[in-house]
Amino acid sequence: MxxxxxxxxxxxxxxxxxxxxxxxxxxxxxxxxxxxxxxxxxxxxxxxxxxxxxxxxxxxxxxxxxxxxFPQRKRSKQMGGLHSIPSRIRKKLDTETFECYMEALWKSFSEEKRMSFTYLDSLWFSLYRKASTRPKVLTWIKQKCIFSKNYVFVPVVCWSHWSLLILVHFGDSSDSETRTPCMLLLDSLESADPKRLEPEIRKFVADIYRVEDREKDKNSISRIPLLIPKVPQQRDDEECGSYVLYFINLFMQNAPENFSRDGGYPYFMVRDWFDPEKLECFRSWLEKELSIKKPxxxxxxxxxxxxxxxxxxxxxxx
Structure with missing residues (x-):
């Protein structure tokens, strides 16, 4: 009872x-x-x-x-031909699963490589959108010291869809010739209209500057470019979380020390950045890493x- x-x-x-x-x-x-x-x-x-x-x-x-x-049991061909049911990483990721895979991915890079990067919890942007939890989220972000990093990954999950916001060179002056602050929004589903997130993203950034006591007026913040590269697109509605993880993986491997829009943006971030086979290999690798390092x-x-x-x-x- x-x-x-x-x-x-x-x-x-x-x-x-x-x-x-x-x-x-x-x-x-x-x-x-x-x-x-x-x-x-x-x-x-x-x-x-x-x-x-x-x-x-x-x-x-x-x-x-x-x-x-527990993993799902594979069905035989006699039971409907669903013998190739995808594993957990191939399904639409919830925030708990995403965090587990993100931690395994992060630990796969050397400490030296990680020095230029940091990432925010996958729930923080969603929590920020709620007035009741916004102050606490900004407090957590302040503890991350993002202005000391070249790149900050911000996983965004809104309307049951994952995308990736990257804050670039936020610790540098906007008039720098080699390191210009900007924002990259990587979305594997262009039909979801990633531009609709821009007002909330700019408010998010303005509040980060405010809590960090950074001298930057609203006009200068509004001039920080929000760039949306033409990245590879997902094949079905269940893949967006996996794409975000792979975006992070490839960006950490290829991002230059100094990111400049005058240097041929978007560099490696193009529509044929990777093919489905490479994404599939990444998924399999990530599952194996997680099972070995962190069940x-x-x-x-x-x-x-x-x-x-x-x-x-x-x-x-x-």
Missing amino acids: MARIRKSPPSTDDHSTVAEIFVECIIKHRSCWLHLLANHYNREKKLSLKDIKKIKKLFGHTSPCFLGT VSNSSDFSQQKLRKKDGVILLDD
Whole structure:
């Protein structure tokens, strides 16, 4: 019999409440502590962080979450000819899976190579779009010291679609002849109209400058170019997350120390940058790297890591 969870009184502490924008996604968890959490949330208007921790303590071991932990069994030809069902990386990636693969990819590069780059959590841009979590996101970004890096990867997931924003030379002056600040937006689905993100991207950048106390007026920020290269396009709706990971991989391999629009932009970022076969090899390699270096963790453990990492805000998939 399930223990009854008492509803905690409303709290004025932003860290103690569930981020409501992530509640809908947990309904896909079945017969686990996250599923119990979803049921409680449906019955009560608000759950405190204390309530969530109590549910996890009571049911985390007896009702663990195995969503996405086990690979799918391949079907035989006699069962419908679906013997080539794609593995997890070939499916549309949620934010949890993306973070696991991104960490494996990042660790595959040498420490020296990583010195010029950094990347933001794949949920931060989505959280920034919500007024209630925007201040906290800007605090996390400030801790990344992005103005000391040549390139900053910002995974963007909006409207169930992944794209990649790259902030280039943000620590340099706009009048530099060799290192000019700009933004690159790489989208594997041009029909999604990546330009529609520009207003939010520019507001995002302006707020980053503001919290960093950088002397830069709105007019100069508006003049930072947002460039959209004609990159390879995905073949179906399930591949956008994989394309973003491969964009990051190839960009880290090929990006020059000094990126200048006068030097023949977009350099290597062209429509035939890579072919489907190379992307397929990358996917297979990434799966192998992850299985060797970091086995996929239990979803409940991952959620708890996110809970600690983000100062109490529950970050589940968008």
